[in-house]
Amino acid sequence: MLGQRELGFDDYMAILRRRLWALVIPAFVGPVLAFLVTLFLTPDYTSESLILIEQPKVPESFVKSVVTSDLVGRLATMEEQILSRTRLQPIIERYGLYRNELRRGVPMEDVIDEMRKAISVTSVDFANPCFPTSSRRTCRCSARSTRNSPA
Numbered sequence: 001m002l003g004q005r006e007l008g009f010d011d012y013m014a015i016l017r018r019r020l021w022a023l024v025i026p027a028f029v030g031p032v033l034a035f036l037v038t039l040f041l042t043p044d045y046t047s048e049s050l051i052l053i054e055q056p057k058v059p060e061s062f063v064k065s066v067v068t069s070d071l072v073g074r075l076a077t078m079e080e081q082i083l084s085r086t087r088l089q090p091i092i093e094r095y096g097l098y099r100n101e102l103r104r105g106v107p108m109e110d111v112i113d114e115m116r117k118a119i120s121v122t123s124v125d126f127a128n129p130c131f132p133t134s135s136r137r138t139c140r141c142s143a144r145s146t147r148n149s150p151a
Helices: 009-018 020-040 071-082 085-095 099-103 108-118
Strands: 044-049 143-148
Touching: 009 020, 085 108, 099 108
Parallel strands: none
Antiparallel strands: 044 143
8 A cells, every 4th residue: 555655656656557448448349339329320410501592672663573473382392392303302312311211112203292291391480580590599490401310
């Protein structure tokens, strides 16, 4: 036992040599375990967009409006375009989404329907608009798509 004497450099090196396994094993095992866990987790893809639609500000007497539909109609048209097969299928193919479903022979139309169910298009309250510079904690709005894709 050391008793009351002060520890020196050699003492600390001896302690380190005796306890080296307590430092080295977690340093190597921890990252390996973390990597193995990531192999079994399902990837989660989230995309958010904010589209600002403003009404024309030029008076109708100066310039005739080229926008004929109201805001709700324009949003409905945009939602149809976002959820169309011509937009979703290239995204599925480019990023390899729904790989397992396609390997099992599920028709592309069923896969696209599943993706449509995972996409939500919502409008933002104009009284409390949300801009891209806003904090993520206080602002989660607009078009949101969340997809869990088995790798």
